[in-house]
Amino acid sequence: MKHLLKAVAAAVLLLLLTLIWDSLFGTTISRLLLNVDFIIDYTVRKPSFMEEAAYHIITGVIIYLLLMIIYKSHKYLYLPALIIILVITCALYYVLTVLAVRPLFELTQAGAFGWLLTHAIYIVVVDRWIKHSSTKSQ
Numbered sequence: 574m575k576h577l578l579k580a581v582a583a584a585v586l587l588l589l590l591t592l593i594w595d596s597l598f599g600t601t602i603s604r605l606l607l608n609v610d611f612i613i614d615y616t617v618r619k620p621s622f623m624e625e626a627a628y629h630i631i632t633g634v635i636i637y638l639l640l641m642i643i644y645k646s647h648k649y650l651y652l653p654a655l656i657i658i659l660v661i662t663c664a665l666y667y668v669l670t671v672l673a674v675r676p677l678f679e680l681t682q683a684g685a686f687g688w689l690l691t692h693a694i695y696i697v698v699v700d701r702w703i704k705h706s707s708t709k710s711q
Contacts, residue, residue, distance in 0.1 A: 575706065576637070576638065576641060576706060577634065577638075579637065579702045579706065580633060580634040580637035580638060581630055581633070581634060583633060583637055583695060583698050583699050583702065584629060584630040584632070584633025584634060584637075585630065586694075586695065586698060587606070587629075587633065587691060587692065587694075587695040588603065588606060588607070588626065588629060590691040590694060590695070591603035591606050591687070591688075591691050594687035594690070594691055595687075598683045598687060599683070600681060600683050600684040600687050601677060601678055601684065602666075602684050602687050602688050602691070604677060604678070605666070605669055605670065605673070605678050605684075605688075606629055607622070607625035607626060607628070607629055608625070608669065608673055608675075608677075608678070609625055609628055610673060610674040610675050611669075611672040611673060611674055614674075615674070615675060633695075636658060636699070637699055637702075637703070639654075640654060640655065640658070640699060640700075640703060641703050641706075641707075644703050644704070644707060645707060655696055655700060658696060659692065659693060659696050662688075662692040662695075662696075663688070663689050663692065665688075666680075666684070666685055666688040666689070667680065667685075
């Protein structure tokens with residue numbers, strides 16, 4: 574249960590970081606983070622903020638738990654897994670912008686840097702929490 578709470582907290586932290594970045598630099602990375610219009614037709618039904626946030630949190634929980642399993646069972650794969658996750662999340666800035674059905678998102682340097690920075694912070698936090706939890710349980 575403790576890992577699940579940390580996973581949810583890390584996903585919420587990422588969302589808060591993107592909201593802060595948006596307010597400071599006028600980007601839309603938090604909306605991109607929550608956007609699911611390539612899955613749900615927003616002309617038929619617009620999901621609530623809570624539903625969009627739930628998709629994001631579920632994804633964050635899955636990433637956290639997968640990394641935790643890799644750390645506990647295959648430590649030699651853990652660092653490569655962290656790097657791969659960071660590369661994938663960086664690529665997602667471009668992929669999600671292109672996949673978006675609604676024309677709300679544009680590629681900008683401030684957006685790309687904010688996306689990279691907030692996700693790097695997320696990865697560092699997840700790494701610290703996983704390692705901290707693992708050393709406490711030993």
